[in-house]
Each structure stands twice: as C-alpha cells, then as structure tokens.
Amino acid sequence: MKKRLVAVAFAASVASSFACAQTPVMFSSINLNAPHDNVVHGVRLAVLHGKVSEVKGVDFSLIGMSESDRTTGANFSIAFGANKINKEMTGVSLGWFNWNTGKATGANLGLANITHDVNGLNWSAVNYSTGTTVADVGLVSLSNKSTVQVGIFNKTKHIDAVQVGLVNCADNGFFKCFPIVNFPK
Structure with missing residues (x-):
C-alpha cells in the first residue's frame, strides 16, 4: 500500500509540474508541434522542419531545419540538420548550417x-x-x-x-x- 501511495504521489507531482510549467519537451515536424504550443522551455527535437516562436533550452534538428524566432540556450544539428533563428539567439548554434537573420x-x-x-x-x-x-x-x-x-x-x-x-x-x-x-x- 505504501509503495502504491508513493507512486501515486510521485505521478501527481510530475503531472502537476508539467501542467503548471510551459512545454518542457516537444517534437516538431512539418506543420506539427507535439504538444501543440509555440514556446518550449526545455528540449525540442525537430525532424524535417519544425518551427516555434521561442526555445529556452536545447533545440535539436535531425535531417532538416529547426526554426525559431528566439532561442536562448543551444541549437544542435544531428545528421544533416540546420538551425534557423529569425530574430534573436543567445547561446550557441552547433550545426552543419546555421542561419541567423x-x-x-x-x-x-x-x-x-x-x-x-x-x-x-x-x-x-x-x-x-x-x-x-x-x-x-x-x-x-x-x-x-x-x-x-x-x-x-x-x-x-x-x-x-x-x-x-x-x-x-x-x-x-x-x-x-x-x-x-x-x-x-
């Protein structure tokens, strides 16, 4: 019973922290952000082409382009990925192709x-x-x-x-x- 109570308390704690926080983890692809949000405070993986307004944390692009208006943190390209920042970047972009307008x-x-x-x-x-x-x-x-x-x-x-x-x-x-x-x- 104690283990079950601890597990339920832990699950409720994790669920409430995700519900109260902004998107901590996101997957992006062509016309898709999962979860459906435009701001990521945590980690994002973009495959083919993913676009959001803001990333604070780490942004990975895999075979395609990761695009954001503002990024604070790090962009990493994996396997022919590219990074595009439209307005402002603070941090580091490490990629095959970095495009910052x-x-x-x-x-x-x-x-x-x-x-x-x-x-x-x-x-x-x-x-x-x-x-x-x-x-x-x-x-x-x-x-x-x-x-x-x-x-x-x-x-x-x-x-x-x-x-x-x-x-x-x-x-x-x-x-x-x-x-x-x-x-x-």
Whole structure:
C-alpha cells in the first residue's frame, strides 16, 4: 500500500509540474508541434522542419531545419540538420548550417554560417554576414563590418581591428587587399 501511495504521489507531482510549467519537451515536424504550443522551455527535437516562436533550452534538428524566432540556450544539428533563428539567439548554434537573420550573442559553429549581427564568434568553413560581427574564423569570411577576421580569404567593407589570412580585403583597410595581415587606416 505504501509503495502504491508513493507512486501515486510521485505521478501527481510530475503531472502537476508539467501542467503548471510551459512545454518542457516537444517534437516538431512539418506543420506539427507535439504538444501543440509555440514556446518550449526545455528540449525540442525537430525532424524535417519544425518551427516555434521561442526555445529556452536545447533545440535539436535531425535531417532538416529547426526554426525559431528566439532561442536562448543551444541549437544542435544531428545528421544533416540546420538551425534557423529569425530574430534573436543567445547561446550557441552547433550545426552543419546555421542561419541567423537577426541578432546573435554567443557562437555559431558549423560548416556554413549565414548571419546578420553577431556579438560573438562565427567559426565555420564559410561565414557570410550581412551585418556586424565581432570575430569570424574560417576558410572564407565575408561581412559588412567585422572586428576580427581570421582565415584563408577575408573580405569586409569595414574592419575594426585586424584581418589575418592569405588574402585580406577591407574597403577601409590600410591596403584594400593584402596578404597575411590587414588593418584599418
């Protein structure tokens, strides 16, 4: 009887914590969020394409794209997954392809990063940013404005500190294009 009472109390406690909390666990796929919610505070797995408004916690994408407007925490791509943030990300995105059209604070680590404004690190084979970045590390880094770029080919309209690589091009650079190192005038 005691074991049964403990089991019922435990089940009621777990059920009430899930009922009172926001969605702690979600599965997303094309036109499906289970449970049906737009905000996740916990863990989400997206297969093919999953979209929500907000993720606070860990977001996994498996063979497809995990998309959210705002993410605080970590995005992980598994088996050809991709991460897309539409407005704001704070944390880390680790994936084959990271696509951030808003503002990111933290790090984007992957094979390719397409970003807008990054207050942190872009580290991938190809970094492409339409806005401002603090640090780009990769084989090819292209940005509108950057503080530091390190790679084989670096190109920006405006460099704030330094570019280090085989070819470094900056519209405001000491030289428009220069090997090994370039810095602002």
